[in-house]
Amino acid sequence: MPAASLQLPSSAVIRPAGPRDLAALLEIEASCFESDRLSERSFRRLLSGESAGTLVECTQRHVRGYALVLYRRGSRTARLYSFAVRRECRGQGIAKRLMTEMLRLAAARGCTRMRLELRRDNVAARRLYERAGFRLFAEAPRFYEDRMDALRLERPLQPGRTTRALPIAGKGKLAA
Numbered sequence: 001m002p003a004a005s006l007q008l009p010s011s012a013v014i015r016p017a018g019p020r021d022l023a024a025l026l027e028i029e030a031s032c033f034e035s036d037r038l039s040e041r042s043f044r045r046l047l048s049g050e051s052a053g054t055l056v057e058c059t060q061r062h063v064r065g066y067a068l069v070l071y072r073r074g075s076r077t078a079r080l081y082s083f084a085v086r087r088e089c090r091g092q093g094i095a096k097r098l099m100t101e102m103l104r105l106a107a108a109r110g111c112t113r114m115r116l117e118l119r120r121d122n123v124a125a126r127r128l129y130e131r132a133g134f135r136l137f138a139e140a141p142r143f144y145e146d147r148m149d150a151l152r153l154e155r156p157l158q159p160g161r162t163t164r165a166l167p168i169a170g171k172g173k174l175a176a
Contacts, residue, residue, distance in 0.1 A: 012094075014101050017047060017054035017066060024056070024063035032084040035145040038068075046070075052081070053109075055102055057094050064089040067102040071109060078106040078157070080116035083125075099132045107157040114157055117143060117150040129153050 017025065022043055029037050038046075046052040046068060054068045065085035069078050080102070085094045106114055117140060118125050134153035143150030 012057060012059050012064070014055055014057045014097060017056045017063075019044075019047060021054075021056050021058075021063055021066075022047070024058075025054075025066055028063065028066060028084050028086055029082070031087060038082055046081075053102075053105060055098055055105070057085075057098050064092075065094045065098055067098045069102055069106055069114070071106075071111070076110060076112040078109070078111040078114045080114055083116075095128055096132075099128065103132070103155075103157060111157050113154050115152065115154040117152050119144060120149045120151055126151065126153075 022040065025038075025043050026040055029043075047054060051072065052068060052070050054066060056063045057065045066083070067080065068082040070081045071078055083095070083098070083102075085098075103114065114134075115137075116129065116134065118129065120139075130153075133155040135155065136151055137154050138152040140150040140152060142148075
């Protein structure tokens, strides 16, 4: 199946990540997270497996952000495992576009809800997630390496819903 990409303003696209994006993903991870970073080995495994989906938002020059979602066989719950936008690219709507597409794809896979954890002190991320319809359902004390508590959020999805067709990269055709 060809990789799909969503055409965005100013020559940016959202597309599935692949091995060619590994260096950029590691760079974003290192610049955005002080601890609990994904390793190169983890990224390689997640990019090549069927239990995860990773989207990148990029221009012709570089990857500006990514969303990594985990799926478990037999479960209708998707887990947003990692989500980051380069600091110098924030405030351009990249996070909102990645969030919208990530939620759409999880619903298209038949998921009925998405869950995530975030640091209690990450106020900006919490605002983004709440604007996207996520709500607090639990807390996890000392969840992170530095013993910071995590907030656990979730939002319902409409399974099978595909509200937007995606152009196939390089083909100019539409695919659901």
